[in-house]
Amino acid sequence: MSVDATNARILSVEGLSARYGHVEALRQVNLHVGRGELVAVLGPNGAGKSTLMKAIMGLVPTQGRVTFRGADVPRRDPAAAAALGIVLVPEGRGVFAPMTVAENLELGAYLISDKRELARRHERVLTLFPRLKERLAQTAGSLSGGEQQMLAVGRALMSEPKILLLDEPSLGLAPRVVDEILQKLGDLNRAGLSIILVEQKAPLVLKLAHRAYLLSLGAIAAEVDPATIKSHDELAHYYLG
Amino acid sequence: MNSRITIWADFLANPAALALWALTAAFIGYVFFAGGYLVTVLQFALIYTVLVTGLNVFMGFTGQVSFGHNAFAAIGGYSSAVLTATYGWEPLPAGLVGLCGSLAVAFLIGYPVLRLRGHYLAMATLAVGLIVYEIAVQWDAVTHGYMGISGIAPIGIGPWSVTSDRGVLAVLLVVSAFALLSAAGIRRSRIGRAFLAAAGSEDAARALGIDVARYKLLAFMISAAYASIAGSLFVHAVGFVSPEVFGLAMVVLAFTMLYVGGLGTVAGPAFGAIIISMLPESFRAFKDYQDLAYGAALIAILMYAPRGLASLPELWSKFRRRAA
Numbered sequence: 324m325s326v327d328a329t330n331a332r333i334l335s336v337e338g339l340s341a342r343y344g345h346v347e348a349l350r351q352v353n354l355h356v357g358r359g360e361l362v363a364v365l366g367p368n369g370a371g372k373s374t375l376m377k378a379i380m381g382l383v384p385t386q387g388r389v390t391f392r393g394a395d396v397p398r399r400d401p402a403a404a405a406a407l408g409i410v411l412v413p414e415g416r417g418v419f420a421p422m423t424v425a426e427n428l429e430l431g432a433y434l435i436s437d438k439r440e441l442a443r444r445h446e447r448v449l450t451l452f453p454r455l456k457e458r459l460a461q462t463a464g465s466l467s468g469g470e471q472q473m474l475a476v477g478r479a480l481m482s483e484p485k486i487l488l489l490d491e492p493s494l495g496l497a498p499r500v501v502d503e504i505l506q507k508l509g510d511l512n513r514a515g516l517s518i519i520l521v522e523q524k525a526p527l528v529l530k531l532a533h534r535a536y537l538l539s540l541g542a543i544a545a546e547v548d549p550a551t552i553k554s555h556d557e558l559a560h561y562y563l564g
Numbered sequence: 565m566n567s568r569i570t571i572w573a574d575f576l577a578n579p580a581a582l583a584l585w586a587l588t589a590a591f592i593g594y595v596f597f598a599g600g601y602l603v604t605v606l607q608f609a610l611i612y613t614v615l616v617t618g619l620n621v622f623m624g625f626t627g628q629v630s631f632g633h634n635a636f637a638a639i640g641g642y643s644s645a646v647l648t649a650t651y652g653w654e655p656l657p658a659g660l661v662g663l664c665g666s667l668a669v670a671f672l673i674g675y676p677v678l679r680l681r682g683h684y685l686a687m688a689t690l691a692v693g694l695i696v697y698e699i700a701v702q703w704d705a706v707t708h709g710y711m712g713i714s715g716i717a718p719i720g721i722g723p724w725s726v727t728s729d730r731g732v733l734a735v736l737l738v739v740s741a742f743a744l745l746s747a748a749g750i751r752r753s754r755i756g757r758a759f760l761a762a763a764g765s766e767d768a769a770r771a772l773g774i775d776v777a778r779y780k781l782l783a784f785m786i787s788a789a790y791a792s793i794a795g796s797l798f799v800h801a802v803g804f805v806s807p808e809v810f811g812l813a814m815v816v817l818a819f820t821m822l823y824v825g826g827l828g829t830v831a832g833p834a835f836g837a838i839i840i841s842m843l844p845e846s847f848r849a850f851k852d853y854q855d856l857a858y859g860a861a862l863i864a865i866l867m868y869a870p871r872g873l874a875s876l877p878e879l880w881s882k883f884r885r886r887a888a
Contacts, residue, residue, distance in 0.1 A: 377767070380771055382767055382770060382771065401770040401771055401773070402770065402773045402774065402775050405771065405772060405773030406773055410771065410772070411771040413765070413767060413768050413771060417764075417765045417767065417768030417771075418764075418768075419760055419761050419764035419765070419768070420764060421760060421764070421828065422757065422760055422761075422764070426757055426760075429754075429757060430757050430758070430761050430769075430772055430774070431772055433754075433758065433772055433773055433774050434773050436754075478772070479772075482772070482773065
């Protein structure tokens with residue numbers, strides 16, 4: 324492997340394993356994300372997709388190694404991972420329901436205390452998601468599902484991450500809303516943001532992704548080039564073996 | 565689960581909110597001028613407002629559970645009692661010693677205990693309350709055990725001391741108002757947002773870089789400080805202290821006030837403390853059935869305003885929207 328190719332990798336995961344009690348949720352997972360790449364992680368329910376995202380972030384105990392921009396990502400210290408520029412938009416969005424949209428956004432940039440910088444980021448996120456602008460004083464709990472997902476993504480962007488981990492952003496949303504959110508993610512990616520996108524609904528993300536990993540029973544079953552997947556049948560073949 | 569926190573901000577625009585505040589103000593005004601036994605009841609309610617406000621920071625804002633805040637009230641109360649009555653200290657430095665003691669104990673206990681979640685945390689805090697109670701009973705040389713300590717100096721600074729019932733009431737009004745305003749300040753601050761984030765979803769908060777364990781500890785210490793101040797106020801207002809004052813009954817009462825007032829709201833602790841202190845008095849005419857009437861009233865409140873009295877304005881605006 325050439326030096327250039329190594330440098331172009333922003334995130335590498337090597338031999339990452341995680342277990343809940345006696346259940347092995349992740350088994351020796353290896354994957355990498357290039358700078359500016361959008362990588363999809365696909366797989367059926369219970370394949371370990373959410374665990375993988377939490378494991379990268381350091382939210383669950385793991386074995387193995389995660390490196391980000393050449394430095395080791397500390398295990399079991401999500402605050403340190405966030406400070407490095409890795410941010411997770413959790414499954415089910417995790418917006419703080421009793422707080423206003425503005426407060427939720429502010430929490431996204433929790434490590435930033437400079438008011439001018441905060442205002443600049445706030446403006447940037449609201450330009451990306453104008454719908455949130457009309458809802459700033461409303462509580463997050465009163466937003467629609469799609470708006471909550473936008474808020475969750477916007478909140479994550481407030482920290483100006485170097486890589487965004489998204490866990491099933493389409494969960495429980497109407498197809499039209501999913502399209503809108505995926506389109507925004509595509510825009511962000513084209514603007515240079517590296518993204519790992521976890522999805523059950525593969526066809527949605529294969530159009531956006533540069534590469535895709537198929538996760539099955541906690542292990543990487545295959546790495547695929549989205550362009551080569553022509554039909555559902557082909558994907559089903561990967562899923563079902 | 566929406567705007568339970570923004571209630572405070574919406575208050576002025578809402579007739580139910582205005583009514584709630586107007587009634588509270590009118591009641592306080594009435595008691596102040598009418599005097600008599602009700603003054604004592606209201607003093608008690610205002611002291612509890614401080615305690616419950618603290619509990620609310622830990623339970624309402626940060627979403628944790630503590631059955632042990634009587635421990636901090638006891639540390640504050642006994643420090644004030646022993647240092648003023650036995651050693652002749654001024655109330656203010658005595659109370660500050662209690663405050664520092666409570667903060668130190670909250671730190672030492674909170675550091676290991678706050679790693680526990682839910683029921684385990686509740687059990688651990690319950691144990692803390694029981695331990696401090698036992699110490700108050702057994703450490704005879706200092707606390708005089710069940711006999712308690714009497715002759716505690718009234719609230720005051722230097723040569724000025726407040727001895728009249730109305731004077732004490734005025735001081736307590738100022739202190740409890742300050743407690744509520746400071747809680748509102750905490751709620752709106754960066755720290756308060758971190759508390760609410762920890763309450764909302766620990767994982768989501770941690771994924772944003774918020775050190776949840778640290779903020780839980782901070783919330784525990786802040787709430788211990790309120791409890792300690794309430795304990796000190798209590799012994800000065802009553803002039804006497806014994807272990808029973810800070811027993812489990814205090815925990816039950818504080819919980820009732822918090823839930824009836826409105827968990828997680830800023831003004832809830834004040835409404836809860838005043839209503840819960842007044843209810844038994846209002847049902848005096850029922851004689852033997854007083855407790856029954858009190859229980860029925862509690863159930864009625866929690867049935868029709870399940871998120872507490874402070875959520876009434878919100879219920880009102882929902883009702884209006886449905887009617888419109």
